[in-house]
Amino acid sequence: MKRLFPILSVVTAALLVYALYEALVIAPTDALQGDVYRIIYYHVPSAWTAFLLFFINFIASIQYLVSAKAATKNAAKWVVIGIGVVGVIACFLPQVQRLIPAGMRPSAVATTVLAIPAFYFLIGRLFPGPKLDVLAVTSAEVGVVFCTIVLITGPIWARPVWGIWWAPGDIRLTSTLVLWLIYVSYLVLRRFSNSAQTQMLAAALAVFGALDVPLVYFSIWFFRTQHPQPVIGGGGSMDPRMLHTLLDSWIAFLFFAFLVCWSRFRLELLHREIEEAHAMESLVGAGVAAKASLPLGRSSQ
Amino acid sequence: MNAVKFLFAAYIATWVIHGIYLVSLVRRFGRLRQQLKEFGKK
Numbered sequence: 001m002k003r004l005f006p007i008l009s010v011v012t013a014a015l016l017v018y019a020l021y022e023a024l025v026i027a028p029t030d031a032l033q034g035d036v037y038r039i040i041y042y043h044v045p046s047a048w049t050a051f052l053l054f055f056i057n058f059i060a061s062i063q064y065l066v067s068a069k070a071a072t073k074n075a076a077k078w079v080v081i082g083i084g085v086v087g088v089i090a091c092f093l094p095q096v097q098r099l100i101p102a103g104m105r106p107s108a109v110a111t112t113v114l115a116i117p118a119f120y121f122l123i124g125r126l127f128p129g130p131k132l133d134v135l136a137v138t139s140a141e142v143g144v145v146f147c148t149i150v151l152i153t154g155p156i157w158a159r160p161v162w163g164i165w166w167a168p169g170d171i172r173l174t175s176t177l178v179l180w181l182i183y184v185s186y187l188v189l190r191r192f193s194n195s196a197q198t199q200m201l202a203a204a205l206a207v208f209g210a211l212d213v214p215l216v217y218f219s220i221w222f223f224r225t226q227h228p229q230p231v232i233g234g235g236g237s238m239d240p241r242m243l244h245t246l247l248d249s250w251i252a253f254l255f256f257a258f259l260v261c262w263s264r265f266r267l268e269l270l271h272r273e274i275e276e277a278h279a280m281e282s283l284v285g286a287g288v289a290a291k292a293s294l295p296l297g298r299s300s301q
Numbered sequence: 302m303n304a305v306k307f308l309f310a311a312y313i314a315t316w317v318i319h320g321i322y323l324v325s326l327v328r329r330f331g332r333l334r335q336q337l338k339e340f341g342k343k
Contacts, residue, residue, distance in 0.1 A: 020312075036304035039311040046315070145322045152318065153311040160304040256319075263326055270333050277340055 005262065012259055015252035019245075027245040039157040040242075045250035046149040047176075049257045051213055053143030054183065058210035059119045060127065060136040061203035067132065068200075080120045087113030101221035133199050134272070136206060137190055138264045140183050142257060147180045162226060171219040172227035179216055182209035 023041035030037035066076040090096045091110040100109055127135045154173070155165040167173055186209060190202050220227050238246075 034304055036308050038308050042312060042315045145318060149315050149318050152314050156307050156311040156314065160307045260319075260323070260326075263330075267326060267329055267333065270330075270337075274333060274336050274340065281340075 005259070008255070008259055012252070012255040015248075015255055019249040019252040022245040022248055027242050028239055030242075033161055036157065036160050039153055041245060041249040043150060043153040043157060044246060045253040046146045046153065048250055049253050050143045050146035050150060051217065052254075053139040053146065053257065053261075054179070054210055054213050055115075056119065056123065057136050057139040057143060057183075057206050058213075059116075059123050060132045060139065061206035061210075063120070063124050063127075064132040064136060064203045065200065065207070067129070080117045084114055084117035087116070101218070104221065130272075131269075133203070134265060134268045136203060137187075137268060138261050140186050140206065142261050142264060144180065144183045144187060145260075146253075146257065147176070147183065151176060151180055158226075167226040170226045171223040172216065172225045175212060175216045175219055179209070179212045182212060 019041070023038050027038065027041070029035055062076065066072045088110045091100075091106045091113065097106050100106055123132070123135065154176075158167070159165050182205070186202055186205050189205060190198060193201070195201070219225060
């Protein structure tokens with residue numbers, strides 16, 4: 001594992017450099033927006049990565065919440081399997097297909113629904129016990145970094161194209177800002193609360209916070225918004241070279257996010273080990289002090 | 302030409318944010334390693 005990190009770092013650096021080259025040189029210039037549209041190659045992959053990380057945080061938080069009792073854990077397992085099976089079948093029913101926004105393929109929705117049980121069982125297997133909470137805090141923190149980039153590159157792109165930095169009241173923009181605020185408050189709660197219930201409270205907040213992700217994603221389908229329609233899975237069209245560059249850029253950012261998450265995960269494990277060691281030391285110290293304070297005749301009891 | 306400034310601003314902002322976060326991770330690692338060293342001395 002120690003050798004894998006530097007190898008992955010080199011691969012990630014090469015992918016990021018190539019993605020930058022594709023974004024600035026290979027991808028054609030947009031007929032309407034000119035070169036400024038190339039912000040898409042950082043803005044959109046950052047948004048997708050943030051959504052993925054918040055989704056991982058959501059799954060890890062649910063796993064953490066239900067892992068307290070064996071019966072709840074078992075019930076949750078069957079609920080998740082049920083969501084996967086019913087969700088996939090429902091996507092192909094004509095009544096449900098009428099509810100799916102125009103341009104969105106039912107197969108794409110079914111694949112997304114299937115990701116819920118897939119991630120649930122994969123995360124449960126790879127991160128047993130307290131590591132679930134470590135994964136939750138890691139994915140939330142790195143997710144906030146990517147979401148911050150979305151909120152900064154968005155207005156920088158909007159200014160030359162829309163003529164304004166921010167469209168007040170726009171559902172896509174506002175819901176993204178709310179999403180960012182929810183996860184910032186999640187991190188603040190974890191940082192400053194010393195209660196024994198902090199991890200549980202944070203996990204509950206994360207579950208409710210994750211409900212904002214579908215709102216952000218689907219807002220451009222269901223509401224009138226200044227934000228453009230999606231270029232993938234939404235019936236939009238895009239030059240194949242642009243699409244290729246966009247996907248390459250996302251792969252590069254996924255590698256980068258994985259490396260950052262890996263580092264943050266190790267940092268959190270180390271932090272917890274040191275905290276436990278300090279707690280043990282305090283307990284031992286308290287035990288010695290308590291022994292010392294007892295009368296000599298009782299100290300051996 | 303003016304719009305290209307916004308493109309570079311967005312790219313630079315992205316890497317500045319990632320850079321700040323990576324530096325914060327390195328500093329936190331350093332602090333924890335220091336604590337571990339002090340703990341080992343005890």
